[in-house]
Amino acid sequence: MPRAGLDAEAVVTAAAELADTESLEAVTLARLAHRLGVRSPSLYGHIAGLDDLRRRLGARGARELAGALTVAAAGRSRLAALRAVAETYREYARSHPGTYAAMQRAPDDDSGEAASAGRELVAVIVAVLDGYALRGDEAIHAVRVVRAALHGFTLLESEGGFRLPISLEDSYQRLIGVLDRGLADGVFAG
Amino acid sequence: MPRAGLDAEAVVTAAAELADTESLEAVTLARLAHRLGVRSPSLYGHIAGLDDLRRRLGARGARELAGALTVAAAGRSRLAALRAVAETYREYARSHPGTYAAMQRAPDDDSGEAASAGRELVAVIVAVLDGYALRGDEAIHAVRVVRAALHGFTLLESEGGFRLPISLEDSYQRLIGVLDRGLADGVFAG
DNA sequence: TGACAAGCCTAAGAGCATTAGGTAAATTCC
DNA sequence: GGAATTTACCTAATGCTCTTAGGCTTGTCA
Numbered sequence: 001m002p003r004a005g006l007d008a009e010a011v012v013t014a015a016a017e018l019a020d021t022e023s024l025e026a027v028t029l030a031r032l033a034h035r036l037g038v039r040s041p042s043l044y045g046h047i048a049g050l051d052d053l054r055r056r057l058g059a060r061g062a063r064e065l066a067g068a069l070t071v072a073a074a075g076r077s078r079l080a081a082l083r084a085v086a087e088t089y090r091e092y093a094r095s096h097p098g099t100y101a102a103m104q105r106a107p108d109d110d111s112g113e114a115a116s117a118g119r120e121l122v123a124v125i126v127a128v129l130d131g132y133a134l135r136g137d138e139a140i141h142a143v144r145v146v147r148a149a150l151h152g153f154t155l156l157e158s159e160g161g162f163r164l165p166i167s168l169e170d171s172y173q174r175l176i177g178v179l180d181r182g183l184a185d186g187v188f189a190g
Numbered sequence: 191m192p193r194a195g196l197d198a199e200a201v202v203t204a205a206a207e208l209a210d211t212e213s214l215e216a217v218t219l220a221r222l223a224h225r226l227g228v229r230s231p232s233l234y235g236h237i238a239g240l241d242d243l244r245r246r247l248g249a250r251g252a253r254e255l256a257g258a259l260t261v262a263a264a265g266r267s268r269l270a271a272l273r274a275v276a277e278t279y280r281e282y283a284r285s286h287p288g289t290y291a292a293m294q295r296a297p298d299d300d301s302g303e304a305a306s307a308g309r310e311l312v313a314v315i316v317a318v319l320d321g322y323a324l325r326g327d328e329a330i331h332a333v334r335v336v337r338a339a340l341h342g343f344t345l346l347e348s349e350g351g352f353r354l355p356i357s358l359e360d361s362y363q364r365l366i367g368v369l370d371r372g373l374a375d376g377v378f379a380g
Numbered sequence: 381t382g383a384c385a386a387g388c389c390t391a392a393g394a395g396c397a398t399t400a401g402g403t404a405a406a407t408t409c410c
Numbered sequence: 411g412g413a414a415t416t417t418a419c420c421t422a423a424t425g426c427t428c429t430t431a432g433g434c435t436t437g438t439c440a
Binding site: 104105106110118137138140141142144145147148149150151152153155156159160161162163164166168170171174175177178179181182183185187188 | 340342
Binding site for chain 2: 417418419420421
């Protein structure tokens with residue numbers, strides 16, 4: 001009997017493919033094992049179980065997304081940076097819906113990959129906000145507002161919450177505009 | 191053997207309690223049946239299965255939330271209305287986390303309770319935006335932006351996405367402020 | 381070549397949703 | 411009041427899921 005030659009990385013990659021082409025719920029150890037040409041108990045040699053797999057998938061997504069956002073923000077500031085980050089954020093969520101869904105459950109502990117990937121994400125947004133010259137707690141509030149807005153839009157979109165035949169692109173531009181105006185015009189204790 | 195005297199309403203109510211005190215994932219037919227003093231196949235006399243139960247739970251939540259928002263918005267306009275709706279929205283999600291989670295999967299068809307409850311929700315926000323005098327497509331964009339912002343904040347909060355020890359109330363006020371400014375100041379094609 | 385670790389296997393248990401078919405209680409009708 | 415019917419619940423069984431235990435085989439390294 002030949003070996004499949006798996007490792008944790010390959011398992012998570014297969015899980016990501018399944019999650020993004022079907023859905024996160026479609027990612028079962030049984031289906032994943034079948035896809036990898038292996039029996040499901042064999043997966044336990046690489047991952048600690050289904051929950052662990054979901055955590056790894058979410059952590060990988062957060063890392064990927066943070067990387068993409070960092071690239072998008074590079075060399076830009078204020079509205080240009082905000083727009084680039086927002087577009088990249090939405091694009092990632094659209095093209096990786098299952099992985100994006102896996103990112104949602106917050107990590108249990110503050111150590112570990114998932115948590116540090118989450119911090120990376122926050123750091124990128126902090127960098128974008130730098131141009132708006134926000135200080136102390138106000139910068140935190142601003143990060144929360146921006147995250148909430150991008151996350152909420154993205155989620156409503158991926159869940160099919162927007163049903164009217166009116167341009168989602170236009171709606172998203174309005175959202176970015178609202179954020180920019182709020183950040184620039186002193187809602188955050190200017 | 192005495193009867194439990196269940197009906198669909200009672201089953202959904204028990205599911206809501208379980209979802210809101212533990213989590214949506216904790217709502218299994220087995221646990222629900224145990225709680226109601228019944229064997230799980232008996233639930234099929236009242237609901238069509240687990241998916242159907244989740245749909246009903248989400249529909250009930252949307253109806254409840256829409257009702258609460260309608261009350262909150264009554265007699266107010268612009269910032270006062272927006273603030274009242276936003277506070278009520280967040281309060282509902284905080285006190286009914288499981289039900290709120292059940293509301294997220296959009297209904298499959300446009301008929302049925304879940305879809306009409308969703309339309310109610312949108313209608314309330316449309317009413318709030320009336321004071322801002324938005325027309326045509328711009329009103330739709332505005333509804334989407336407001337929904338996305340409230341939804342995103344609420345979800346990040348309930349998933350423990352905000353970890354820093356800085357007031358969430360303050361952050362939410364900033365979010366409301368940003369929305370108000372955007373709605374008032376012509377981001378939506380004034 | 382022999383020791384050993386790594387990778388995969390089968391077998392088995394427990395929990396889940398769901399369907400099929402039977403029984404007893406409540407309700408309706410005469 | 412008693413019979414027929416509907417309603418509410420039951421047990422039994424199927425097939426899926428994750429997960430643990432223990433064994434075999436393949437590859438690596440001294």
